[in-house]
Amino acid sequence: MASAGNGGGGALKRSMGPLRVQYYIVMGAVAAAVVLATLRYMPGPAIPATAAAAASTTTTTSSIGGGVVRSAQAAAAAAAEEEGEEQAQEEGRKKKRKKGDGVVLFNFGDSNSDTGGVAAVMGIRIAPPEGRAYFHHPTGRLSDGRVILDFICENLGTPHLSPFMKPLGSNYSHGVNFAPSRAPRPRRELPPSRWTCRWTSEAAPIDEKAFPDAIYTMDIGHNDINGVLHLPYHTMLEKLPPVIVEIKKAIERLHKNGARKFWIHGTGALGCMPQKLSMPRDDDHDLDEHGCIATINNVCKKFNSLLSEALDELRLTLKSSTIIFVDMFAIKYDLVANHTKYGIEKPLMTCCGHGGPPYNYDPKESCMTSDKYLCKLGEKFISWDGVHFTDAANGIVASKVLSGEYNIPRVKLTSLVPKAKSDD
Numbered sequence: 044m045a046s047a048g049n050g051g052g053g054a055l056k057r058s059m060g061p062l063r064v065q066y067y068i069v070m071g072a073v074a075a076a077v078v079l080a081t082l083r084y085m086p087g088p089a090i091p092a093t094a095a096a097a098a099s100t101t102t103t104t105s106s107i108g109g110g111v112v113r114s115a116q117a118a119a120a121a122a123a124e125e126e127g128e129e130q131a132q133e134e135g136r137k138k139k140r141k142k143g144d145g146v147v148l149f150n151f152g153d154s155n156s157d158t159g160g161v162a163a164v165m166g167i168r169i170a171p172p173e174g175r176a177y178f179h180h181p182t183g184r185l186s187d188g189r190v191i192l193d194f195i196c197e198n199l200g201t202p203h204l205s206p207f208m209k210p211l212g213s214n215y216s217h218g219v220n221f222a223p224s225r226a227p228r229p230r231r232e233l234p235p236s237r238w239t240c241r242w243t244s245e246a247a248p249i250d251e252k253a254f255p256d257a258i259y260t261m262d263i264g265h266n267d268i269n270g271v272l273h274l275p276y277h278t279m280l281e282k283l284p285p286v287i288v289e290i291k292k293a294i295e296r297l298h299k300n301g302a303r304k305f306w307i308h309g310t311g312a313l314g315c316m317p318q319k320l321s322m323p324r325d326d327d328h329d330l331d332e333h334g335c336i337a338t339i340n341n342v343c344k345k346f347n348s349l350l351s352e353a354l355d356e357l358r359l360t361l362k363s364s365t366i367i368f369v370d371m372f373a374i375k376y377d378l379v380a381n382h383t384k385y386g387i388e389k390p391l392m393t394c395c396g397h398g399g400p401p402y403n404y405d406p407k408e409s410c411m412t413s414d415k416y417l418c419k420l421g422e423k424f425i426s427w428d429g430v431h432f433t434d435a436a437n438g439i440v441a442s443k444v445l446s447g448e449y450n451i452p453r454v455k456l457t458s459l460v461p462k463a464k465s466d467d
């Protein structure tokens with residue numbers, strides 16, 4: 044990873060100043076480290092090659108139970124119109140944004156917080172119905188709307204973060220999103236330098252003070268656990284500590300370079316994901332009272348407790364830092380266990396998938412293929428595509444993240460924001 048440290052050229056230094064170059068290179072390297080750590084045990088791609096191919100062809104999307112039926116082409120045309128609408132929403136947020144002044148967020152994670160990075164770098168066309176519930180057109184996010192990070196940005200009064208791989212129109216004045224989706228395998232081979240060169244060519248109006256004041260968020264664990272699930276239970280558990288070590292090192296590296304505020308999300312309840320539940324099993328003895336796979340959830344809980352312990356250690360060793368652990372498992376498991384409270388009828392079923400109940404998930408088909416089984420617009424689902432959450436679910440999760448109730452220590456994200464000239 045260290046080799047990325049010399050990646051900046053002379054022209055780059057002139058345009059950005061030495062300090063910024065240093066930070067960007069460090070963060071690019073950390074992003075790469077986090078990515079590589081999370082890809083190490085990664086199984087096959089979540090977006091099958093056929094899905095990417097299908098995404099670029101015109102398909103007619105039908106939906107079950109009287110939902111919207113429209114062609115991808117029509118959707119694309121509509122998307123152009125709706126772009127204006129989105130801009131208007133962005134304007135509205137800008138007005139409220141006074142409180143967001145001075146907030147800078149750097150996010151490291153997987154597809155659960157990707158705001159379009161992988162689609163941009165891989166040239167993958169994410170097609171409708173992706174984005175249908177909120178943006179009304181695909182944005183590169185693997186969801187029908189916003190990811191948790193988007194809600195967090197909204198709450199802080201900042202714009203949605205630009206993915207750092209997005210070549211055009213990115214605005215990094217409030218931070219950068221380094222999160223990649225679970226992309227097809229080739230990106231595993233991307234050398235770390237590729238992660239730093241792209242965005243350093245962008246003008247980034249973040250001043251020196253912004254780096255220690257910035258909030259460094261990580262949303263991790265899903266891919267690591269995914270990658271070990273084929274192993275016997277005790278072997279799975281043995282694979283976790285090395286991943287935690289990588290995460291710890293990444294945090295230490297950021298701290299060494301001035302980062303002070305860390306906001307770390309653990310992994311969710313993967314054993315409740317339709318993708319996992321639809322895997323063939325001999326019998327149901329491993330299902331818990333809510334229908335989730337107990338063994339997988341135990342691995343998730345173990346990962347989170349190791350992560351939380353590592354953060355406890357870091358709090359003692361990293362001077363003047365604030366390190367928050369967010370128990371995503373508790374938040375996401377509550378969503379399943381208490382689903383009716385949240386207006387969700389089928390907590391274990393995918394909104395956009397294949398095969399219908401009980402899980403509506405087929406690993407060989409994606410949400411973007413033509414014969415999908417799509418839930419009604421407005422019907423509340425947790426899972427959008429069997430792996431990623433819906434806009435509705437992400438909104439609930441985000442409000443819990445922001446409540447501080449599930450955090451160690453129990454502080455709110457807003458308390459990490461530097462006191463700005465606020466007028467509201």
Ligand SMILES: *[C@@H]1O[C@H](CO)[C@@H](O)[C@H](O)[C@H]1NC(C)=O
Nearest residue numbers: 137140202213214215216217
């Ligand atoms: C980026 O966003 C900030 C804050 O919203 C804004 O002031 C600035 O003009 C934007 N820069 C560009 C190049 O759009």
Ligand SMILES: *[C@@H]1O[C@H](CO)[C@@H](O)[C@H](O)[C@H]1NC(C)=O
Nearest residue numbers: 373374376377378380381384
């Ligand atoms: C479900 O909600 C109740 C009441 O809020 C809470 O006590 C319980 O812990 C929740 N269950 C889970 C699994 O989170």
